[in-house]
Amino acid sequence: MSTFEPLVFSGVQPTGNLHLGNYLGAVRRWVALQENNNCIYCVVDQHAITQAVSVWGGPAELQRNTREVTAAFLAAGIDAEKHIVFNQSRVRQHAELAWVFNCIARMGWLNRMTQFKDKAGKDRENASVGLFAYPNLMAADILVYRATHVPVGEDQKQHLELTRDIAQKFNTDFSDRIAELGLGIETQSGDETIQSFFPLTEPVIGGPAARVMSLRDGTKKMSKSDPSDLSRINLTDDEDTISKKIRKAKTDSEPLPSDIEGLNDRPEADNLVGIYAALTDTDKAGVIRDFGGQQFSVFKPALADLAVAKLAPIASEMRRLSADTAYIDSVLKNGGERAAILAEKTMRNVRDIVGFLQD
């Protein structure tokens, strides 16, 4: 093999209902990528337990959420036969590789992660070690498949950069050993040519919904953990709830601008225009061409109708699939078995590279 084989990997935490941000920023783009790529899509349940049990809800809630997120993947159009869908904890090699990466990543790198700072807040001393080391597990999720591309929302960009740093350091630290075992691919590292075992994974981020913002505050990202349900559209919301949330979305009192620059410094307007653009597969400029100069009293009902038309079929399919627990479990089991074969292939090599004896 002279180049890394293209492979797409991504995941979502089962920490609650998926929302429009998860859908537009991640899952919907996964669906598009599966046309021309081999893809692995994961419900990252081990990430879900990094905060206090009262935050993630305990075992029964975790199981319910894991099944519900799986149902959302399938309802959104992920093909679990052609590609791989599974829950992370089934494939032990993720945690095994994460330990190796705990020993590769530097404290200083993790200290810079803004998501840890946001989630730990002022009570940093009381945060779990898992929350701090979360990006190392995320790097392992990706690299245990030597995935080359990861479609995510913009909030994950920093973690993807860390994944590349970890891959780079592993490749450099073990370059001679990788070469000796014949497991490397010749790559350039600065001025040097080294034998790389892990690819430097590319983030796939972009489009008008790379960062969907809260409907109550256009400066905060839409999030599962926001205490206000009005701040987000859940994929399980019914038609009336979707319409009500869009009607109540915070806006300023100006009409929509007639050019795209007019959205600068208007975070709420910018967010709603971005959502409309993503749902219609256009860009913000296209939406402004159609709605520039219009009041929100015109734009919001149009957006509500559009959101209902796009999301209601997914919600109804999710309800149907969620009722069939045995089917969802069989998808995860089958996906886990297929994923484990690939992950073990990487881990056998990693154990040899690091120097762990194995049979």
Ligand code: AQP
């Ligand atoms: N607001 C968003 N806009 C665009 N993309 C988003 N994503 C999350 N929020 C937005 C993307 O969805 C994928 C899965 O996210 P996750 O559930 O694994 O983690 P998260 O980013 O921590 O999601 P939340 O909703 O913000 O959860 P909490 O509230 O628990 O922290 C990722 O690709 C992410 O970029």
